[in-house]
Amino acid sequence: MTDQQVLIVGGGHVGLSFALLLAHHGIASTLLEKNSYPEIGPENDRSRSHYLDSRNTALSRRTVQIYQEIGLWSELQSHACRIDAVQISEQGSFGKAQLNKKDERVESFGQVMENAWLGRKLLLAAQNEPLITIIDNAEVVTIGQQSDSVTLTFSYYNGSEDEQQLQGSVLVACDGRDSNIRQLLDIGISTYDYQQTAIVGVVETSMPHEHTAIERFSPAGPLAVLPLTDPDGDGNDDYQKGHRRSVVWVCPTGEEQQYLEDDVHFLATLQQAFGERAGKFTAAGRRGAYPLTRVLAKSQVDGRCVIMGNAAHTLHPVAGQGFNLCMRDAHVLAQMMSTQVMKGADIGDISLLKRYAKSRQTDQKRVIRFCDAVVHGFTHPNPAIKLARNVALVAFDKLPNIKPLVATYAMGLKS
Numbered sequence: 001m002t003d004q005q006v007l008i009v010g011g012g013h014v015g016l017s018f019a020l021l022l023a024h025h026g027i028a029s030t031l032l033e034k035n036s037y038p039e040i041g042p043e044n045d046r047s048r049s050h051y052l053d054s055r056n057t058a059l060s061r062r063t064v065q066i067y068q069e070i071g072l073w074s075e076l077q078s079h080a081c082r083i084d085a086v087q088i089s090e091q092g093s094f095g096k097a098q099l100n101k102k103d104e105r106v107e108s109f110g111q112v113m114e115n116a117w118l119g120r121k122l123l124l125a126a127q128n129e130p131l132i133t134i135i136d137n138a139e140v141v142t143i144g145q146q147s148d149s150v151t152l153t154f155s156y157y158n159g160s161e162d163e164q165q166l167q168g169s170v171l172v173a174c175d176g177r178d179s180n181i182r183q184l185l186d187i188g189i190s191t192y193d194y195q196q197t198a199i200v201g202v203v204e205t206s207m208p209h210e211h212t213a214i215e216r217f218s219p220a221g222p223l224a225v226l227p228l229t230d231p232d233g234d235g236n237d238d239y240q241k242g243h244r245r246s247v248v249w250v251c252p253t254g255e256e257q258q259y260l261e262d263d264v265h266f267l268a269t270l271q272q273a274f275g276e277r278a279g280k281f282t283a284a285g286r287r288g289a290y291p292l293t294r295v296l297a298k299s300q301v302d303g304r305c306v307i308m309g310n311a312a313h314t315l316h317p318v319a320g321q322g323f324n325l326c327m328r329d330a331h332v333l334a335q336m337m338s339t340q341v342m343k344g345a346d347i348g349d350i351s352l353l354k355r356y357a358k359s360r361q362t363d364q365k366r367v368i369r370f371c372d373a374v375v376h377g378f379t380h381p382n383p384a385i386k387l388a389r390n391v392a393l394v395a396f397d398k399l400p401n402i403k404p405l406v407a408t409y410a411m412g413l414k415s
């Protein structure tokens with residue numbers, strides 16, 4: 001236990017997870033969230049998403065291990081679906097590759113989790129944790145840095161608009177892609193507009209998913225189809241078990257409207273791009289659209305302030321790596337702060353924060369490069385590049401030493 005405390009701004013999945021990681025090490029935090037959190041009533045599984053209406057995140061094995069480490073996985077796993085196999089293929093081409101958990105001797109490659117459930121469980125755990133103070137409806141106005149502390153002035157919308165102050169040893173900004181803290185600290189960004197939009201939704205297929213995640217590259221754009229758990233307790237038992245899948249489909253920006261509004265057109269185009277490997281696409285839930293821009297903070301540390309989560313690096317979702325990378329960052333920083341506490345030293349010490357940022361560079365750069373290679377490599381129309389990527393897929397499938405290495409990275413087990 002220490003009387004030093006961390007100020008966290010932004011209570012999305014990364015901010016809440018980081019607060020829980022700190023609490024696991026006995027470090028107190030105050031978390032400021034701009035929006036108002038919903039009331040979470042007594043435990044009731046009926047609150048889960050409707051059968052075909054949920055947003056989902058693929059959690060790597062490493063992320064699952066981190067939640068296991070802080071004792072949260074047992075709470076989360078009822079709404080998570082194991083990934084036992086990964087298939088990669090391209091429409092109209094010969095190259096394909098498959099990873100199986102048995103061949104790679106792993107329990108699974110990861111889990112697909114309903115976002116609403118993850119958010120609800122993280123919030124409940126944080127609300128029940130005495131070392132975490134949550135202030136929602138709060139927005140930071142100024143940041144002051146002193147030699148031994150950082151001070152935040154924030155507006156607090158509680159009917160009347162008050163300004164209040166908080167002091168801590170260190171500030172960690174988890175306030176998302178358009179981070180206000182990053183702007184207040186005058187930290188620059190580099191951006192790249194992919195000119196693509198991700199269409200996200202849930203579908204039902206005539207064949208069961210059998211815990212297989214499928215990455216399919218088609219002229220209409222890259223497509224990830226992931227297995228989902230069956231809903232239970234929502235009063236709707238009118239579905240086939242094991243046939244629910246999450247879809248992330250990336251299309252050129254400007255083309256998304258046709259997929260959002262018209263279910264029949266969406267299902268028919270999906271079927272054409274995907275083929276029959278899942279049988280027929282029989283139903284689709286509401287879709288959401290996310291314009292895709294890579295945003296990288298030019299620095300992740302400024303004095304006693306750290307930029308984390310999407311505020312530090314917002315990536316293309318095609319390989320399902322963004323949140324998993326954020327969780328590895330959060331885990332490392334919490335661990336380093338814990339070691340500092342054990343030494344009786346300052347958790348906001350600038351050299352510690354710089355060491356943290358340096359230690360995360362290799363993993364971050366590798367993931368950023370990997371996501372971009374997948375996006376550009378698999379969407380390039382040039383026939384020579386198309387041939388090269390199909391040869392690469394075949395080589396990947398056949399060469400004995402490559403698959404375990406790629407699987408290890410994809411599972412987030414090597415950084």
Ligand SMILES: Cc1cc2nc3c(=O)[nH]c(=O)nc-3n(C[C@H](O)[C@H](O)[C@H](O)COP(=O)(O)OP(=O)(O)OC[C@H]3O[C@@H](n4cnc5c(N)ncnc54)[C@H](O)[C@@H]3O)c2cc1C
Nearest residue numbers: 010012014034058175176180309310317320321322323324
């Ligand atoms: C379509 C899509 C699919 C994805 N799929 C995957 C996947 O399968 N696997 C994976 O690993 N990643 C995936 N990602 C990436 C993942 O969603 C993000 O990396 C993750 O959500 C980042 O969380 P965050 O908490 O950093 O940011 P956010 O989720 O943006 O949360 C930021 C929080 O800060 C709050 N906030 C904002 N401004 C302020 C302020 N001024 N003051 C206080 N609070 C503020 C917001 O209200 C919010 O609560 C996907 C992304 C997309 C777009």
